[in-house]
Amino acid sequence: MSFADDIERRAMPIRQAILAHPFITGIGDGTLPVDKFQHYVKQDYVYLIDYSRVLALASARAPDLESMGWFASLLDEILNTEMELHRSYCAEFGITRDDLEATSPAPTTVGYTSFLLKVAHQGTFGEVVACLLPCLWGYWEIGDHLARRGEPEGAPLYSQWIQMYSSPEYSQLAQQMRDLANRVGQGASPAERVAMADVYLTSIRYEHQFWEMAYSLEEWPV
Numbered sequence: 001m002s003f004a005d006d007i008e009r010r011a012m013p014i015r016q017a018i019l020a021h022p023f024i025t026g027i028g029d030g031t032l033p034v035d036k037f038q039h040y041v042k043q044d045y046v047y048l049i050d051y052s053r054v055l056a057l058a059s060a061r062a063p064d065l066e067s068m069g070w071f072a073s074l075l076d077e078i079l080n081t082e083m084e085l086h087r088s089y090c091a092e093f094g095i096t097r098d099d100l101e102a103t104s105p106a107p108t109t110v111g112y113t114s115f116l117l118k119v120a121h122q123g124t125f126g127e128v129v130a131c132l133l134p135c136l137w138g139y140w141e142i143g144d145h146l147a148r149r150g151e152p153e154g155a156p157l158y159s160q161w162i163q164m165y166s167s168p169e170y171s172q173l174a175q176q177m178r179d180l181a182n183r184v185g186q187g188a189s190p191a192e193r194v195a196m197a198d199v200y201l202t203s204i205r206y207e208h209q210f211w212e213m214a215y216s217l218e219e220w221p222v
Contacts (some may be wrong), residue, residue, distance in 0.1 A: 021212070022215055023212075032158065039218075043109050052079055053120075055071050058128045059075060083184060126196045129177075130155050136177040140173075166211075
């Protein structure tokens, strides 16, 4: 069994909890309150900044030129294309670039990005790949799940979000990440494969918590 198949089977309760989360179902049927989505996109912008740093470290630590180039290409795409698209999309919700730049990370955002950066600095390359997989593959899984159920009527911006993450282009990107995780997992020692599984499970738990953070409008209490 491949690394991805094995760990996704073990993580099935968390994956199901994500798909059933009211934030996700609210996007799917168009009922999610706009203030919750606004909170999410602002926190996601902050998340992407540190996520980009993790990608840079992944490229630097890659053991071969192909993997190095793939992570470098993904980093370039996020920094020079996706983040500008993110700003444009946020503007549709009345969120300006200044609003995004002034956003303070919520506790869950700090926890998640700090974990990713720690793995990128201290873990093996396999662990770095494994901790990144839940985000890329998970967004495709959500987008595909919602697209199959039908886009919400009267919520074009939520429909646009679903289309983005269910698109063939994003599907290909997610599959490339999954394939990389499987290649690294196949060549890993039993101990490293266990370590890869551990960081994967922590990351996917943070993915669930990120949706909960957005839905609850989480902020620092003091």
